[in-house]
Amino acid sequence: MQDVSAISGNSIPADEPKLNYINNGHTLKSWLLTKDHKRIALMYLLSVSAFFLMGGIYAAFIRLELLTPASDLLETATYNKVFTQHGILMVFFFLIPAIPAILGNFLLPLMIGAKDLALPRINLLSLYIYWIGGIITLWALMKGGVDTGWTFYTPYSTTFSNSYVMAVGIGVFINGFSSILTGLNFIVSIHTMRAPGMTWFRLPLFVWAHYATSLVMILGTPVVAITILLVAIERFARIGIFDPAIGGDPILFQHLFWFYSHPAVYIMILPGMGVISEVIAGFSRKRIFGYEFVAFSSIAIAVFGFLVWGHHMFVSGQSVFAGLVFSFLTMVVAVPSAIKTFNWVATMYKGSISYDTPMLYAIGFLGLFLVGGLTGLFLGSIGLTVHLTDTYFIVAHFHYVMVGGQVIAYLAGIHYWWPKMTGRMYSEFWGKVSAMLVFVGFNLTFFPQFILGYMGMPRRYASYPEELQVLNIFSTAGASVLGIGLLMPVVYLIHSLFYGKKAADNPWMHPGLEWRTSSPPPTENFKEMPVVTWEAYDFGEESGLDIEEARRREAVTV
Amino acid sequence: MTAHGDTHEHHEPGLQHQFEDMNQQEESVSIAMWAFLAQEIMFFGGLFTAYLVFRWRFPMAFAAGSNHLDPFWGGLNTLVLIVSSLTMALTVYYAQKGNRTLQVAMIVLTMLFGSVFLGVKAIEYTDKYNHGLVPVTGWNKKVKEDTSAPHVTEQDCTQVGHGDGDDHYVNPKGEFQWKDCSLVKLAQEKNYLTADEKIGYFTNGEIDADKFRDKVRLFYFIYFVMTGLHALHMIIGLGVMLWLLWKAWIGTYGPKYYAPVEISGLYWHFVDIVWIFLFPLLYLLGRHFLH
């Protein structure tokens, strides 16, 4: 107990910079050959952001093209490539690595009180694999791009497409191993690297969420890897098992693809749920309501997530019986997500809620994820989804879950842990403005698409009937607001690096282990091995937080 | 990291900076290897699924393709791999005992068996090349047309003419070749063609040699992808063994520190087990149709 409060060090850092992970070595080599999870996380942050920017530019072109009913801004051939590349970059190079590879990498060892992940070299390897996969993909995009849709459906991808399917396929295949290795590292670290006293049920829910995510990464990613490899081999050999002309089966591809890609949806949302659990508990200053239920619902989602892939194929000609079974299981998997939502709301009950930027994002998440989850029920209901599938209803639904869920959670997490990662505070005012803009812009962009979908507007269309233009104009207008909202953090976060106020070690006075070391942390994370004697989310004095001292500090700075 | 790594006192040989003690380290690498193997199972699982789906649909084509594989070579390879698993297990045993000489000897033996396996694989692949059974056009030996042989006219199927000027070769571009349709006839007589086969091998009620050939080609596609990936795993395994050999040579491993030997062994056994599944599926299922 005593040594803990010593670690937590509430004092404002002196002007003389302490030795931390950022200034411990300045050479390029010290970054490129580092085994420090925090440096790897920062390099991921840069790379993933670059891909996010590229994907965002493609999104802008999509929305501009859809401003008018005719295909006028882009030729259809270009439009097909633009939406495909938007999907591929966003799914494989942004959504999947965003929270696990950046925030997970940075925080997981800190949260469990370890010096590093269990396999630091593997961690660095995963970054290099990500880079190699990314470079191959970018090379293919520069050479001419790919137009199969991010789903690579056969036989279009294997036989008919004239684009760089093979190169992009190999890029995605290689990139898959990056997430496999990350997942592997997390599982091992959570099992063996916990500090003394950090029992399984004292783990922050962020760690539980990453454990569930890692299970999916390890068990799902290899299947899609082999599937995409088969597509590449088929294109090369001009023969194969997905080619109906010789007795192959294009539907088999869909089964193999969605067996991974549906669980991959949970790779994209579970870590976000973990972040939201941390932020809501933190800024309500309350233990999360029903800790065990939130923790096990993550595992339940990961497990059931493997059983529902067929709900992507309700109209693909699979048997009626299979359709009904998948529809039933889809309904079952909705329940753990509902449990989480209720628990998050209940956590705020009788809390002490502050409106800091991360909390604003988290509240936005609750609203958007609610809509995303409920519209998931529309699509799980098999009779209704016959009408809705392959329309803009689907597009709107998964953007509500992926952007409204994962991206918003990612932004909440970045704002929450920014002081820890960089040692600087960002502008609270601009943070709040951007959180509001993102929320408003997002809803304006994607809510009209639900209506468009029910009207029957098919997805992946470069042109559409004129009567649907008004809703598309709303959507494009919203997208520009959303774009501005998303660009603002880039500006004020970079600004904060140079001009931001120095962050205290524990600016929010939260009890997690990551706040009990200096900001930014030293390379070895903790000066001394922490010993955990308090339960998770214990905001009281008994967890060793010196709240009086923090209040004094606030009084001085305000 | 360097500052930290250098100042950290090393309690034991091979203890890495992020761990507190050897126990933690060994537990970590062991869990990591098991998780990796789970990943590998899923990786091969996709291929096994594809195999099962198509064997279910086209059992005769798969039997025909399978019967052309030589179970002698396949069986020999199975034996070789099982023995190599034994030597691998002995490697771990002697590492635990701290017996450097026998450890090195066992590693060398394991590598030897691994190489024999790959050599046999090469012989088999060459055979496929010579018989025009590689499913990629252009990757087969061009076979001179055997005009003298009388059995050409005795073929079991209505053979489509191979066309134009290049009639010196039966497969002028190195195409995949398959002519024997006897199994389809057999199945047709005994009436156990599957629904997919009734569509997949016939044109207007007649056996269509080209359509049957395409299904056999599917078998060989799956055969090459599966055994190819397995062989790739063997090659990686040999690389690991080479590294292990060097480490064992300089005497790294003993009763206190042998985790790398153990997890390399896990990997090696896993690759063996994959073969134990591949051998019957690819070589043996369908042999009863020969008699």
Next chain:
Amino acid sequence: MLIMQTNSWIPLFPEQASSFAWQVDYLYFYLILVSVGFTIPIVAAIFFFIVKYREREKFATPDEIHGSMVLETVWSIIPFVISMTIFLGGAVVYYTQYRMPEDAMNVYVVGKQWMWKIQHETGQREINELHVPVGRKVKLTMTTEDVLHDFSIPAFRTKADVVPGRFTYLWFEATKPGKYHLYCAEYCGLNHSGMVGYVYVMEQKDYENWLQGNVTGQTPIEQGRDLFENKLGCASCHTGGQQQRGAKLEGIYGKEVSLVGGQKVLVNDEYLRNSILNPGAQVVEGYQPIMPTFKGQVTEEQLLSLVAYIKSLSGVTATTGTPAAAPSPVSTGTDAGSGNTQGGDR
């Protein structure tokens, strides 16, 4: 001709024009009800909490609440029960949508990049259009010549993928005469968004008239354009600029074009006609022989109109006459050879 109805400035709801559309809509409204029923209390609770329990003192330590088994059970069971009602509702509707009726009239559909080829039991063929009578069950038997497509009619609330190498089925009973959108809903490549058309639902009498062959008051060129752009779907390959897959038609009439194999041919009425009926015979250099034959799908009358329209693309407006004399003044020569050179790893 019947006109698509758009009721309001912002369309919120598609027309309901099949026998099971109301079931899908009821399910939709039920789900909206459920969604609103969850959203309002949750959002209200969030706002209530963040106002009522806002931070009053910096770094306060509110009392701990660990959770409540009763609440957890309640909010696990209620969503589960509701989700089961949604599942059952969906299953019932799905059963109606996909159980093929016995007494339906048959229509055969072949998808092809990027057109729908439709044949009626009585022999009529159409492209990108489907004429059906009101109040009769119609069963579509579908397949495709190339990639996946999806036959989707939003006004009927149904769709089904069209899969190469196998048949898939779709049925509906139209309840309201009108003109409804037909989409390809499964991404199928370059001109995916052009693979659209209309379903015409007609009164039984009108339908019989249509079966007899209908008379229109259009000029041959207008009629030809209608055939070219809509009914036969020629435009899906023969327009589009650099990426188009079919030979360029503008300004070719009266000129010589090079064929695959090196010959040259004069583009006149006879050549155009032959190319429509037997496309593979004389393919213009630089293009693949991928065009399907239209023999049996176009009447002689329609052929004349088509030829007239194609001629009008070269500035020749006379509907008859031999062009062998003066070459057309319009164009700058053929564009053959510039298409289909897109890079790729094939």
